[in-house]
Amino acid sequence: MAEIELRSLAHSYSEMPAGDGDYAIRQLDHVWHKGGAYALLGPSGCGKSTMLNIISGLVQPSEGDVLFDGKRVNELSPRDRNIAQVFQFPVVYDSMTVFDNLAFPLRNNRIPASRIKARVHEIAQVLEIEDKLYRKARNLSADEKQKVSMGRGLVREDVSAILFDEPLTVIDPQLKWKLRRKLRQIHEQFDITMIYVTHDQLEASTFADKIAVMYEGQIVQFGTPTELFEQPNHTFVGFFIGSPGMNLIAVRRCPGGVCFGASVVPLEPWQTETLERVSSSNIKIGIRPEFVRISELPADDTWEARVTDVEDLGTYRIVTVVLGEEKLRVRQGEGFRVGIGGKVQVSFPRQWLKLYVDEFLVQEQL
């Protein structure tokens, strides 16, 4: 197990990168601590696969260093780095038994047969495939094969880290639940560094203690699922995390706060102070659909809005309202009864209203 550090790391697939746009990964420093369960989350093309391949050694970074426990490993192969990888599609030898598949990485390392047997049984037990050990891998279902793939990663005791590249893509939703839960338990039991790449926020947040959100070759936020949800420090994180994402409204400065259309949104003094210090006119407010409050009666801090769509998602509703010229999405419970065209009173609770300048969150200086 190792601590993995990326120091002044950048990567470009072009030989003469001219600007930021030529970089798959723009310069960054990052540490993956020993024994952590991490996710690397972002849309396709954000650089997350490049990042994973740089950690594993499949790709050599064009700039900067990769360090395992302080030792530079840029030139080492995945095998020499002791990295185990689990891919989208299960990698198993169909003609071998499950036992031989699991034993394979150990036999390669010349571990004594008695030890191999004990270890294979231990791993098979954890993955709940013990009863399938002497079956040929070709007779397994997709999720069983993926378990064997994971087992091959877990079986080696000297492994530095396990990297998962969208491992649940081919698994049915009903089984995803079980496998995700299994992975969490394995992490708790083996205390191993795990990095899990995905574009699915739910997979990332249920697996990882901390998530690195990537966007255009940069890690825009590294935090717990709760931090990403409650305190997104970039508009992209607000948009990408959450379904639907954060409501973002372009606003302008005005006395007492910021405005959009005829609506004045009051701000906290520290937010106003920040706005006075910067000159940018790229200002937005953000509030999550879960936090917009809807009430029947008008009050000092409410605006009247019109309902334009109600999406019934079974146990909750996503309501679209129009406030001035802005469309807002609001999450409501099953009891929401206002129909399309109806009027509602909308307000933004202060603690959930975020202010963004040049797409970055304005944070309170403590």
Place this chain on the structure above:
Amino acid sequence: MSLRLENLSREVDGVLYIRDANLTFEAGSFNVLLGRTRAGKTSLMRLMAGLDKPTSGRLLYNSEDVTGQSVQKRNISMIYQQFINYPNLSVYENIASPLRLAGMPESRIESRVRETAAMLRIEPLLERYPLELSGGQQQRTAMARALVKDATLILFDEPLVNLDYKLREELRTELRELFRERQCIAVYATTEANEALALGGTTTLLHEGQVVQNGPVMEVYRAPVNTLAAQLFSEPPMNMIRGRVTDTEVTFDEYSHHALARPLTELVPGAYWFGIRPSHIGLVPANDDDLEMSMEVELCEISGSETFMHVRNRHFEMVLQLMGVHQYHTGAPVKVYLPINKLFVFDQGEKLVHTPSSVPGGGV
């Protein structure tokens, strides 16, 4: 205009892919086929398209028998999981290709292509080639090609599965809007219950080649005909607990005893399966007559806005979907509360016998 499947079956080398399907699809309808991998979604679509021949049964289009008619003779579009575009043609030519094949005059082709591309927001990309596009843009191109001609039947075979979930969210909303105005029959296959709910329309639940249930999406969701339908149409899957009703009490797995209260008093004494959706179980009681159960926490999965809490006791396990962050250690004792009016009840044959009652201010 309608497409009717009559006792349609397909068998290959002794394996039954579709068993006795009876379904009707109306023009202007949006139909979702929901089922796990290998449930028969693709097989059914291929039969509808005429790409495969049924072993028995008939396919009727406006009461005309079209069984075994080749796909070329019928006006059908199909969109697959993998984005299929012609790599050597520009986006414009890709979209135009079905119209050229149909011999449409050049002047009309251009307006149709531009109109469709605008609808799918790829108009600025018309001069590019597929390989220069992102995955989402490639799939939009494939969709534009399917939508550009006035097909009478459009089949979507898990078209969004290879895309980011954010893009999926976006395209799903667009699809809903695109089909509001169209008079064709749209059929959409997915493995995800939440996608079926978001798309709306009609839902057909498929399992092992058989139609389990079919109807307007909310009807199927609110009254699943059996435990299988309930499990298929719930994400995470509906919790199922075995129980027994006597004249005075309801007992779960001969372990958790509760005084019998309305509406369960309507049940004939006997053994049942009780189902409850993960989002309906609470950590605090919502009503006086909630069923209280002592459980142990197995795992909390926190998504940021929600927590999926897995709990168990010696007899059964459950999943709770809770709003907000709830952090408990493995093994921590918790009391959970099941609202009695949110219970689904299934008989020993796993058939639905009772649905949650609609209470004022609350749905099912």
